[in-house]
Amino acid sequence: MKNEPWLSSAIELVNKSVDVSTTDYKLLIYIFYEFMSNRSLAKFISILYNLNKIDVYFQIDNIIARENENTSEIQYIMEKLKANGLLDWLEETAD
Numbered sequence: 599m600k601n602e603p604w605l606s607s608a609i610e611l612v613n614k615s616v617d618v619s620t621t622d623y624k625l626l627i628y629i630f631y632e633f634m635s636n637r638s639l640a641k642f643i644s645i646l647y648n649l650n651k652i653d654v655y656f657q658i659d660n661i662i663a664r665e666n667e668n669t670s671e672i673q674y675i676m677e678k679l680k681a682n683g684l685l686d687w688l689e690e691t692a693d
Contacts (some may be wrong), residue, residue: 604691615678623647
């Protein structure tokens with residue numbers, strides 16, 4: 599099954615920006631939460647990390663509600679994403 603264009607481009611953006619095998623998926627949930635619905639975010643994270651989409655979906659609100667202590671790591675990932683086209687991706691995927 600082929601992914602939707604927004605999903606394929608988001609996956610490509612993350613793969614260009616960070617090493618998913620060493621990056622906690624919860625950090626990407628923090629970053630992409632404001633740009634995607636919970637359903638889309640669950641699908642995106644589940645594909646990137648080979649996780650169950652329903653499990654991810656039900657974790658999102660709990661992850662966002664908790665205070666994140668990795669602000670410097672989130673900032674670093676955000677800078678990498680911006681350097682690799684996050685702002686362009688946001689513009690392309692805007693309705």
